[in-house]
Amino acid sequence: MSQLLLDVNGLTMRFGGLLAVNNVNLAVHNRQIVSIIGPNGAGKTTVFNCLSGFYIPSDGSVVFKGEQIAGLKDFRISRKGLVRTFQHVRLFSNMTVIENMLVAQHRHLDTNIAAGLFKTKRYRQLEQEAMDRAAYWLEQVDLLDFANREAGNLAYGQQRRLEIARCMVTQPELLLLDEPAAGLNPRETKQLDELIVQLRDEHEISVLLIEHDMSLVMGISDHIYVIAQGTPLADGTPDDVKQNPDVIKAYLGEE
Amino acid sequence: MSEALLYLLQQLINGLTIGSTYALIAIGYTMVYGIIGMINFAHGEIYMIGSYISFIVIAGLLGMGMVALPVILLIALIVAVIIASTYGWTVERVAYRPLRGSNRLIPLISAIGMSIFLQNYVVLSQSARDVALPPQISGGWTFGDPQLFEVSLSYMQLLIWVATFVCMTLLTLFISRSRIGRACRACAEDRGMTNLLGIDTDRTIAMTFIIGAALAAVAGLLLGLYYGVVNPFVGFIAGLKAFTAAVLGGIGSIPGAMLGGLILGVTEALTSAYFPSEYKDVVSFGLLVLILLFRPSGLLGKPEVEKV
Amino acid sequence: MRQNLYSAVFAAGITFVLTCLMIGVKLTSEGTQLKVVSATEAQWGWIFAGIALVFFSQLFRDQISAATAGIPRPKLATLVPEQVRSPKLKPWLLAALVVGLFVWPFMVSRGAVDLATLTLIYVMLGLGLNIVVGLAGLLDLGYVAFYAIGAYSYALLSSYFGLSFWACLPIAAVLAATFGFVLGFPVLRLRGDYLAIVTLGFGEIIRILLNNWTALTGGPNGISGIEKPTLFGLEFSRRASEGHVPFHEFMGIDYSSGHKVIFLYLIAVVLVIWVLFVINRLMRMPLGRAWEALREDEIACRSLGLNRTVIKLTAFTFGASTAGFAGCFFAARQGFISPESFVFIESAIILAIVVLGGMGSQFGVILAAIVMTILPEFAREFSEYRMLLFGLLMVLMMRWRPQGLLPSKRPHMELKR
Numbered sequence: 001m002s003q004l005l006l007d008v009n010g011l012t013m014r015f016g017g018l019l020a021v022n023n024v025n026l027a028v029h030n031r032q033i034v035s036i037i038g039p040n041g042a043g044k045t046t047v048f049n050c051l052s053g054f055y056i057p058s059d060g061s062v063v064f065k066g067e068q069i070a071g072l073k074d075f076r077i078s079r080k081g082l083v084r085t086f087q088h089v090r091l092f093s094n095m096t097v098i099e100n101m102l103v104a105q106h107r108h109l110d111t112n113i114a115a116g117l118f119k120t121k122r123y124r125q126l127e128q129e130a131m132d133r134a135a136y137w138l139e140q141v142d143l144l145d146f147a148n149r150e151a152g153n154l155a156y157g158q159q160r161r162l163e164i165a166r167c168m169v170t171q172p173e174l175l176l177l178d179e180p181a182a183g184l185n186p187r188e189t190k191q192l193d194e195l196i197v198q199l200r201d202e203h204e205i206s207v208l209l210i211e212h213d214m215s216l217v218m219g220i221s222d223h224i225y226v227i228a229q230g231t232p233l234a235d236g237t238p239d240d241v242k243q244n245p246d247v248i249k250a251y252l253g254e255e
Numbered sequence: 256m257s258e259a260l261l262y263l264l265q266q267l268i269n270g271l272t273i274g275s276t277y278a279l280i281a282i283g284y285t286m287v288y289g290i291i292g293m294i295n296f297a298h299g300e301i302y303m304i305g306s307y308i309s310f311i312v313i314a315g316l317l318g319m320g321m322v323a324l325p326v327i328l329l330i331a332l333i334v335a336v337i338i339a340s341t342y343g344w345t346v347e348r349v350a351y352r353p354l355r356g357s358n359r360l361i362p363l364i365s366a367i368g369m370s371i372f373l374q375n376y377v378v379l380s381q382s383a384r385d386v387a388l389p390p391q392i393s394g395g396w397t398f399g400d401p402q403l404f405e406v407s408l409s410y411m412q413l414l415i416w417v418a419t420f421v422c423m424t425l426l427t428l429f430i431s432r433s434r435i436g437r438a439c440r441a442c443a444e445d446r447g448m449t450n451l452l453g454i455d456t457d458r459t460i461a462m463t464f465i466i467g468a469a470l471a472a473v474a475g476l477l478l479g480l481y482y483g484v485v486n487p488f489v490g491f492i493a494g495l496k497a498f499t500a501a502v503l504g505g506i507g508s509i510p511g512a513m514l515g516g517l518i519l520g521v522t523e524a525l526t527s528a529y530f531p532s533e534y535k536d537v538v539s540f541g542l543l544v545l546i547l548l549f550r551p552s553g554l555l556g557k558p559e560v561e562k563v
Numbered sequence: 564m565r566q567n568l569y570s571a572v573f574a575a576g577i578t579f580v581l582t583c584l585m586i587g588v589k590l591t592s593e594g595t596q597l598k599v600v601s602a603t604e605a606q607w608g609w610i611f612a613g614i615a616l617v618f619f620s621q622l623f624r625d626q627i628s629a630a631t632a633g634i635p636r637p638k639l640a641t642l643v644p645e646q647v648r649s650p651k652l653k654p655w656l657l658a659a660l661v662v663g664l665f666v667w668p669f670m671v672s673r674g675a676v677d678l679a680t681l682t683l684i685y686v687m688l689g690l691g692l693n694i695v696v697g698l699a700g701l702l703d704l705g706y707v708a709f710y711a712i713g714a715y716s717y718a719l720l721s722s723y724f725g726l727s728f729w730a731c732l733p734i735a736a737v738l739a740a741t742f743g744f745v746l747g748f749p750v751l752r753l754r755g756d757y758l759a760i761v762t763l764g765f766g767e768i769i770r771i772l773l774n775n776w777t778a779l780t781g782g783p784n785g786i787s788g789i790e791k792p793t794l795f796g797l798e799f800s801r802r803a804s805e806g807h808v809p810f811h812e813f814m815g816i817d818y819s820s821g822h823k824v825i826f827l828y829l830i831a832v833v834l835v836i837w838v839l840f841v842i843n844r845l846m847r848m849p850l851g852r853a854w855e856a857l858r859e860d861e862i863a864c865r866s867l868g869l870n871r872t873v874i875k876l877t878a879f880t881f882g883a884s885t886a887g888f889a890g891c892f893f894a895a896r897q898g899f900i901s902p903e904s905f906v907f908i909e910s911a912i913i914l915a916i917v918v919l920g921g922m923g924s925q926f927g928v929i930l931a932a933i934v935m936t937i938l939p940e941f942a943r944e945f946s947e948y949r950m951l952l953f954g955l956l957m958v959l960m961m962r963w964r965p966q967g968l969l970p971s972k973r974p975h976m977e978l979k980r
C-alpha cells in the first residue's frame with residue numbers, strides 16, 4: 001500500500017444546534033482518486049470546507065502529510081499543497097486566462113517589492129518561469145489557445161477546466177474537486193474523466209472528489225466514501241459500494 | 256451616599272439621556288443594514304434636518320403667540336417626523352434604489368455624497384452658524400446631600416427617557432405584529448425569496464428608511480431641546496456615534512441598538528466626567544474599533560456564517 | 564400618461580414637503596429669542612420653479628427619455644490621448660509632457676505656478692487613495708489622517724530636531740506607512756463597509772489628538788515657520804540662515820520670490836512622477852494582479868494560498884505612504900499647518916477625485932484632481948456651492964458612471980508565443 005497522504009479522523013462540524021458533519025473518517029493515499037458521494041445536503045461540501053480551512057472543524061483531526069492541519073488558516077493549508085475547486089466556478093472573470101494562472105502562482109513569485117519596482121534580472125526570470133508553468137498547464141487542459149481571453153468569456157466547460165489548471169499550477173499534492181462535472185455535457189464529462197486520471201497517473205497527485213455523476217465516480221475512483229445526513233454510511237471500492245444495501249437505501253429510499 | 260457616588264450617579268443619568276437618543280438614531284442604521292446590508296451614511300443628516308425642522312416649528316408657533324407647550328411640542332414632533340421621513344424616503348429613492356445589486360462600495364460612496372450634499376444644503380438654506388433655542392422645558396428634581404453634591408434629574412431628561420421608551424415599544428410592536436413589520440423581517444432574511452412570494456421588497460425597504468428617519472427626527476427634536484442649539488454639522492458626529500451604538504449592540508438587531516446606545520452614552524458621560532471632555536470622541540471611536548475587532552457581531556447580533 | 568400624471572403630482576408634492584420649511588423658512592436669532600423669517604419672494608420663486616421642473620420632468624419622462632436616447636453619448640474613452648493606443652509614440656509623448664511640465668512654469672505668473680503646485684498635491688493624494696480604493700477596492704474614509712501624519716512629522720522633526728525637508732520626506736512616508744500598517748493590520752479583516760467607518764473614526768481620532776495635544780502639536784494654533792526645502796543646501800530666501808548660501812547669490816542672479824515658487828512646483832512634479840512610476844510598476848507586478856484578483860473573488864484567492872490580509876495591507880500601506888509624502892510636501896510649501904487642514908471634508912474631496920476620475924485609472928485621477936482644484940478657482944462666486952456640488956456629483960457619478968469618467972483596465976499580461 002502506498003503512503004497515507006490525508007488522514008481524517010472523527011471530523012465533526014456543528015452550526016449552532018445543527019450537526020452538519022458527524023464523525024467522518026477519510027483516508028487518501030498517494031496517487032489515489034477518492035470520491036465522496038451522498039445525497040444532496042449530506043454535508044459533502046461542508047467536509048471540503050473543513051479540510052480546506054474555510055471552516056474550523058468543531059472536532060476531529062485532519063492530518064495532511066503527517067501534519068495536523070485542522071484549524072489552520074485557509075491560505076496556509078493551500079500552501080501546504082491541499083488545493084480545492086468550488087461547486088460554482090470561481091474565476092477572476094475580468095482577468096485573462098493567463099492572469100488567472102499567474103495569480104495562482106502569487107506566492108511562487110513572492111519576490112520583494114523593490115525587485116519588482118526596478119525589474120531586476122531575477123524578477124524577470126521568475127516571471128518568465130511562472131509564464132512557462134502557466135502555459136504548460138493551459139496546454140494540459142487544452143486552453144492554450146485561449147490564454148489571452150478574458151476568463152469570464154470562456155464556455156462553461158472551459159471555465160471548469162481552467163479552474164482545475166489554476167489549482168494545478170500551485171503544484172499541489174492533493175486536489176479537492178467539488179462537483180467538477182456539474183453542468184458539463186457528456187463529451188466534456190468524458191474529457192474531465194480523462195484529465196483526472198491523467199492527473200493521478202502522469203502528475204502523481206491524489207484527488208478527492210465530490211460528484212453526483214455516478215458513471216464518472218464509479219469509473220475512476222480507487223475508493224469511495226458514502227455520507228448521508230452528515231454521517232458516514234459506507235466506504236469501499238466502487239463495487240463494494242454499489243452492492244451495499246445501506247447505500248442503495250439511502251439513494252433510492254426504503255423499498 | 257458619598258460625594259463620589261453621587262457624582263457617578265449624575266453621570267449615569269446624563270449618559271442614559273444621551274444614550275437614549277443615540278439608540279433612536281441607531282435604529283435607522285441597524286434596520287437599513289439588516290435589510291439591505293449597507294451603511295446609510297446620510298442618516299446622521301436626517302437627524303440634523305429633523306432637529307432644524309422642529310426648531311423652525313417651535314420658533315414659528317411661539318412667534319404666532321401660541322403658549323400651550325405640549326401642543327407646540329406635539330405639532331413640532333409631527334411635522335418633524337413627516338418631513339424627515341420624506342427626506343429619508345427621497346434619499347433612498349434617489350441615491351440608493353437605482354444602485355441596488357451593484358458592488359458594495361458604490362452605494363456607500365453614493366451615501367457619502369448624499370451626506371455631504373445634505374449638510375451643505377442646510378448650510379446654504381439656513382446658515383452654517385449655530386441657532387439657539389431658549390430652553391422650553393425647565394426644572395426637575397434634585398436629590399442628594401446639598402453639602403456634598405446635588406444630583407439633578409431634569410424634566411427634559413425624563414421626557415427623553417419616556418419618549419425613547421414609548422418609541423421603542425411602538426417599534427417593537429410594529430415589527431413583530433404588523434404586516435409591514437413581518438415583510439421587513441422577511442426581507443432581512445432573504446430578499447430574493449421575499450420578492451418571489453409577491454411582497455414588494457422595494458416598498459418594504461423604503462418603509463425601513465421612513466421608520467428610521469422618523470425615529471431620527473424624534474431624536475432630533477429631543478436632542479435639540481436638550482442642548483438648545485443646532486448647526487448643520489451636528490449630524491455627522493451624531494451619526495457616527497449612533498452607528499457605533501448600532502455596531503456595539505449588534506448591527507441588524509433592534510434591542511441591540513437600544514443596548515448599544517445606552518452603553519455608549521454612559522461610556523461617554525463617564526469619560527468626559529473623569530478625563531478631559533475632548534477625548535470622549537476618541538473613546539467612542541476606540542470602542543468601535545475594539546468591538547469590530549473582537550466581536551464584530553456585537554453584543555446581541557448573530558454571527559455571520561460565510562457562504563462558500 | 565395617466566400613470567405619469569399621478570407620479571408627477573406625487574413627485575411635486577414630495578418636493579414641496581422637502582423644500583417648504585427647509586428653504587422656505589429661515590431661522591434667525593433676535594437677542595435671546597429664535598425667530599423664523601419667510602424666504603424672500605425670489606427664493607420662493609426658485610422653490611416653485613424647482614417643483615414645476617420636477618412635475619414636468621416626471622409628466623413627460625417618456626418623451627424626455629425618448630428624446631435623449633437619440634443623442635449620441637460622447638465616447639469618453641476616445642478622449643484618452645493617443646499614447647494608449649499607439650505604443651510607438653508613447654515614450655515621445657511622455658517625454659514631451661515631462662519637458663513641458665518643467666519648462667512651463669518659467670513662462671507664466673507666480674499665482675498660476677502656485678495653483679499648479681496645489682493641484683499636484685491633490686494629484687499625489689488622489690493617486691495614493693486610488694491605490695487603496697481603486698486598485699485594492701478598500702474604502703478608506705480617513706485618508707486625510709495619513710496626510711496629516713506626513714505633514715506633522717516634517718513640521719515637528721524640522722522644528723524640534725532641525726531635520727531638512729529631504730531627510731524628512733522618506734521619514735514622513737515611512738511614518739505614515741507605519742501608521743497605515745498598524746491600523747490596517749487589525750481592521751483589514753473587516754468587511755468593506757466596516758473598514759470605511761473605522762478609517763473614518765481613525766481620521767477623527769488623529770484630528771482630535773492634533774487639536775488637543777497642545778504641548779506637542781500646538782493644538783488648534785498649529786505649527787508655523789516650517790523650513791522651506793533647499794536645493795543641495797541652497798536656500799530660496801533673500802538672506803540665507805547662518806552657514807547657508809541663498810540660491811540667487813550662488814547662481815549670480817537677482818533675487819526673485821518667484822524662484823521659490825517654481826522650485827516648490829518642480830519638487831512637486833518630481834514627487835508626482837516618482838509616485839506615478841511606483842504605481843505603474845506595482846500594477847504590473849504580482850502584487851497588482853493580486854489586488855485585482857482579491858477585488859474579484861476573495862474566496863478563490865484564499866483557496867489559492869493568497870494571504871488576503873497581507874495583500875490588502877500592502878495596498879493600504881502604499882496608499883498611506885503616498886499621503887505621507889504629500890503631507891510632508893504640503894507642510895513645506897505652506898510653512899504653516901494646523902488641524903484645520905485635515906478635516907473629514909478633505910478626505911471626501913480626495914475620494915471625490917478618485918471617484919470622478921474613475922477608480923483605478925491614473926490618467927482619470929490626474930484629470931479629476933486638476934478639474935477639482937482649478938475649477939473652484941475660476942468660479943469663485945460659486946465657491947459656497949462647491950461642497951454641495953461635490954456631494955451631488957458623487958451621487959450622480961455612482962448612478963450613471965460608477966466606473967468614473969475615464970475607467971481604465973489594468974495593463975493585461977499577454978502570453979507571447
